[in-house]
Amino acid sequence: MNRTPPAMVVADPAIKIGHAFDPLELIDPGLADRTYRLAPAPDNGLAAAPVPSLSADLPWRTAGVEELLSAFAENRISPTGVLDELNDAIRSSTAGAEAVLRFVPGFEAAARDSETRWRNGTARPLEGIPFGVKDIIDVAGASVTSGSHFTGKRIAPDDAAVVARLRAAGAIPFAMTATTEFATGSPHNPRFGTVTNPWDKTRWTGGSSTGSGAGLAARLMPLALGTDTGGSIRVPSCWCGTTGLKPSRERVSRAGVAPLSWTLDHIGPMARSARDIARVLPFMTAQSEADLNAHCGDVLADHAVKGLRIGVPANWFTELVDDAVLVNWELALKTLEALGCSLVPLPRIDLAPWHEAGWIILQCELATLHSQRLDRAELFDPGLLHRLTNGLAFSAVDYARALQVRAEAQMGFLSAMADVDLVMTPGVGGEAGRLDSLTVDVNGEAQSFQSLISRNTMIFDVTGLPALMLPAGLGHTGLPTGIQIVGRPNADALCLRAGAAFQASTSHHQLSPPGLLS
Numbered sequence: 001m002n003r004t005p006p007a008m009v010v011a012d013p014a015i016k017i018g019h020a021f022d023p024l025e026l027i028d029p030g031l032a033d034r035t036y037r038l039a040p041a042p043d044n045g046l047a048a049a050p051v052p053s054l055s056a057d058l059p060w061r062t063a064g065v066e067e068l069l070s071a072f073a074e075n076r077i078s079p080t081g082v083l084d085e086l087n088d089a090i091r092s093s094t095a096g097a098e099a100v101l102r103f104v105p106g107f108e109a110a111a112r113d114s115e116t117r118w119r120n121g122t123a124r125p126l127e128g129i130p131f132g133v134k135d136i137i138d139v140a141g142a143s144v145t146s147g148s149h150f151t152g153k154r155i156a157p158d159d160a161a162v163v164a165r166l167r168a169a170g171a172i173p174f175a176m177t178a179t180t181e182f183a184t185g186s187p188h189n190p191r192f193g194t195v196t197n198p199w200d201k202t203r204w205t206g207g208s209s210t211g212s213g214a215g216l217a218a219r220l221m222p223l224a225l226g227t228d229t230g231g232s233i234r235v236p237s238c239w240c241g242t243t244g245l246k247p248s249r250e251r252v253s254r255a256g257v258a259p260l261s262w263t264l265d266h267i268g269p270m271a272r273s274a275r276d277i278a279r280v281l282p283f284m285t286a287q288s289e290a291d292l293n294a295h296c297g298d299v300l301a302d303h304a305v306k307g308l309r310i311g312v313p314a315n316w317f318t319e320l321v322d323d324a325v326l327v328n329w330e331l332a333l334k335t336l337e338a339l340g341c342s343l344v345p346l347p348r349i350d351l352a353p354w355h356e357a358g359w360i361i362l363q364c365e366l367a368t369l370h371s372q373r374l375d376r377a378e379l380f381d382p383g384l385l386h387r388l389t390n391g392l393a394f395s396a397v398d399y400a401r402a403l404q405v406r407a408e409a410q411m412g413f414l415s416a417m418a419d420v421d422l423v424m425t426p427g428v429g430g431e432a433g434r435l436d437s438l439t440v441d442v443n444g445e446a447q448s449f450q451s452l453i454s455r456n457t458m459i460f461d462v463t464g465l466p467a468l469m470l471p472a473g474l475g476h477t478g479l480p481t482g483i484q485i486v487g488r489p490n491a492d493a494l495c496l497r498a499g500a501a502f503q504a505s506t507s508h509h510q511l512s513p514p515g516l517l518s
């Protein structure tokens with residue numbers, strides 16, 4: 001067993017614990033837990049925003065959040081009609097059986113209530129929008145298991161804060177989506193089995209928000225919640241060809257969500273587009289009623305990105321990356337440049353120690369939470385068990401050092417961003433991983449999941465910066481590749497603005513798995 005941390009994880013001695021400037025301290029952690037009251041019909045100035053419309057021959061289950069809201073408002077379909085379609089599709093497809101573990105009790109009544117509200121003029125801002133919920137996020141009255149044998153038949157007593165907020169805005173939690181055990185571990189979940197990728201059943205969705213990624217790709221839900229500790233919103237978004245945001249660290253409350261690593265965990269939305277995410281994010285995070293109307297509204301009304309400076313990484317994010325992923329990333333950079341952004345090379349950054357520190361923190365905190373269960377170790381997923389035993393082997397000093405390195409990473413990445421507004425990196429280094437060998441192809445060579453999956457994502461859990469994953473076109477084997485747009489602390493809306501501008505000029509986010517809709 002590894003009893004010492006890798007040699008390179010040595011904190012810069014210049015960093016003094018307690019004196020380091022933590023950029024994330026600027027965000028009041030209490031804000032995410034404040035409650036607010038929703039006005040029934042907020043005037044958020046979006047009336048003029050162009051709303052994409054669904055082509056007449058596509059089923060409603062393919063519609064996104066914006067399309068559904070305008071269709072509900074115009075009485076072209078009702079929340080009950082959409083939920084019936086989703087329900088049928090989930091019950092009749094393999095992807096549905098794998099992605100959706102169970103329905104949330106009472107969702108039909110909630111849909112009928114939404115229908116009444118649309119009719120009598122009391123519709124709330126997300127009235128009738130169905131959403132999937134990762135099986136580690138509590139939904140009152142639903143069985144929530146964290147994908148583990150250890151949780152038995154647990155029924156959640158209350159909604160997690162994020163679910164309560166979305167529900168208060170009129171959205172309907174209707175399906176619990178699969179996860180790897182306690183949001184970590186391997187594709188082969190010991191309790192519920194494997195979620196395969198709707199684009200290719202021999203490949204993985206990417207974890208740990210496996211069911212949310214597959215459910216979106218298979219058009220079984222227009223919106224889902226995921227969690228991200230090393231990349232678990234962004235990796236399945238990348239491999240399933242959907243859009244996912246890991247918000248700034250303190251933006252979304254973690255109350256009512258099973259922790260994996262309490263200093264790294266983030267909760268966030270997964271959807272069909274950056275616009276859809278901009279539409280729902282305020283209702284997941286809002287700190288005041290005024291904030292609801294201000295925050296992200298401009299993203300929807302105006303996609304202009306002219307003059308934005310986009311940082312282009314010189315190393316790490318571009319290493320161990322398949323050529324097709326790199327080409328798609330370069331094309332995406334050119335697209336933003338054509339829209340008036342300037343591309344600015346970032347200085348080289350030694351990310352290895354920061355990445356490594358993330359893994360030490362994740363494994364130590366995981367071990368703290370679950371080591372008392374080791375007397376029944378055979379019930380754990382082997383991938384989780386491996387991380388847990390690694391975590392136990394680190395000393396308190398190793399953990400404390402990793403936290404120091406994390407503070408260094410937080411300052412270091414921001415100083416690398418000194419001359420830019422956003423950074424754009426390639427997404428995961430290869431197309432969806434192979435389920436038989438647990439490897440990812442990078443230029444014809446098989447790389448292990450462990451070395452590749454979180455490589456371009458974990459750093460933003462470590463730094464807490466907002467990071468948006470977007471589809472960027474298909475790779476060598478016809479599967480989705482992604483790009484990642486990263487902002488400064490709390491610049492989630494700016495990431496979404498750049499993402500929405502990119503998606504307004506491209507159609508990668510509209511692609512669905514071959515044969516799905518025929």
Ligand SMILES: NC(=O)CC[C@H](N)C(=O)O
Pocket residue numbers: 183184185207208227228229230231232233260453454
């Ligand atoms: N929840 C996460 O983000 C964890 C991701 C990481 N790849 C793991 O498997 O542990």
